[in-house]
Amino acid sequence: MTGPAWPIAALLVGYPVWWALGFGGLSVILLAVPMAVILWRRRPIRVPRGFGLWLLLLAGYALSALMLSEMPPDTYGDFGAGRLIGYGMRLALYVSVLVVVLYLGNLTERELPQLRLVRMLGALFVTTVAGGLLGVLAPDFSFTSPVERLLPDWIGGNPFVQNLIHPTAAQTQKVLGYASPRPEAPFEWANAWGSNMSVLLIWFVVGWWVYGGRLRRALAVVLLGLAAVPIVYSLNRGLWIGLGLAALYLVVRVGGRTRTAVCAAAATGALVFALSPLSALVAQRLDNPHSNDIRAFTVSATIRAATHSPVIGFGNTRNAMGNHRTITTGKTPWCTGCGHPPLGSDGQLWLLIITQGFTGAVLYVAFFAGAIRRHWADRSPIGLAGVLVMGLVLLYMFVYDGLVTPLILYLVSFALLWRNSP
Template structure:
């Protein structure tokens, strides 16, 4: 199953890169926005119907021999929310997860897509589209609060810091200050609506930090027993009910495919960032920040179900970067105007000196 998943993701990447005429820039940007909206909708479904599950799907066609397998059954009938009832709490934690199997999967998807949606908004030419996308970003706040997801917030912070630093290094100080001020307002808003309070409350009830640390240590130690090829799949832990080779793409690849396979995967993601480093405008930079976020959250969360989104973003950026003529991969109009003005002023100055 894992092999077919990775093979299908490679097909998605190659198709997006090559189908330039069929999948034009406008269509792909809309696709990113639609994917984000669908996952936000899943968050609201998880909030209002936490005990429900997605039953009426292709899973109904599964033969009994497959449907009776608990893992396969969960894949085809994912719950709308992950319900956690730790000992000692007054009420259980209802964490939205639809359309993913776990709440962390939902949080990772939102964390990866928020920078991409900002990039889509930056690429829009009309004010109405920009306003709708900003409202869509705001719409994700309630399920984000309900999810109490630390990795989601950390991923978004990484993306914002990355873009802010890139703008600062380019000398685009107005954009840099705009991000700083917007980030400060957004942070204050999230604190006021109780995001951090919910995270702290759940962490006090279920302290997963120490457990994850022990699991990561065991994963590393057991990976060294088969460092080249790994063990092929997660295996039971010696000390925890959670399987070794889970709780993060980094650890999953390391344990299942060895240090070689893990190295190749992150080399692939870093190669995309290096090749598209120029990112000549705000939209491209925010889309690139989504891949930065994916690389970061891969330390804590699995990315198996998120790779189609990552491949769509990567394929789009790569094809625009290497296209002979791309209306997308070029500086914003204002930057082009300033550049042309500077060139004209330089030429005028040279002409005046030559006359003198």
């Protein structure tokens, strides 16, 4: 694609290439540079309502750097390169997604039609389905990316960085009491795959079904059927709840024949699923809520730590002393499940609380809640979908870390809503 819309096409449609190179979600930092250049050349720059909230969020995160060397009670860790790298990458990502929003909002409909942007997200949905199937069929697939080969060990060896630059098909976890793969390709974590799948599925339906012809709709049915397999095998309760609430949202907000069609599609899908072997896997997952104890421990530890810097947080995560099973830490022959859970790792809300204090969490919620309030009256397909995504953002912040790729998709969805307003 030529013209000023090429950077967003490179990000969304070209994402599989970025993933294979080892950039993955970090590609948004690179592509934010040409986006910023395009913005600079077309001053004055339009800004959306709520823009000030994100600026305050950024300012708060900059201030939180003052606390990087501090250690709240009942946590441990060294103030070194790892902590600084994590802080710097998060700051760069927060700035980059803001550039993406401004860039998209300042492109004209002629330069980037709304439907084209929606279908770019649909293309990434197809990539996500393919990655999910890869995770189910070849869960051990992984390779060393070019970026991983080039980075020095003191950077590439950082666990946060390693997850971003090392392409893998799936995470193998004992969610069901035994080792089972959870798809994550082409994203950084299995939970990121779940969050992104739900957001991209919404835009895929808009672009391929609502605005699609007969052929697109036929292909959409096939792709949605294929998507059901990795969605179930992801063992991702947050994703399942999000999709259920999305269906309920549509039933409530649309009317007439559209509501009837949504109900019929949901009933048909539920019946097919109940009769398939996938239903047994879901039942097994619901019978094994082992992660609840881990989440309860890390969330409570995060809140306790944040009370020691409630306004600006600590700039980055810290490791908790002990875990949900023992007051000791570290793996031993008699406690292979013991470890050092990082605070804020169970959801964007908790990450914000530990890194930016309760102030950062309030600003984040206000930004997305404000978008829902302003655009609630927009009943166009893009308006309904955008408000739905904003609602999922507020749901997922309790269970999913927004960084890296989920936050990109959240903000692209926000930009679609902004562009759709009169």
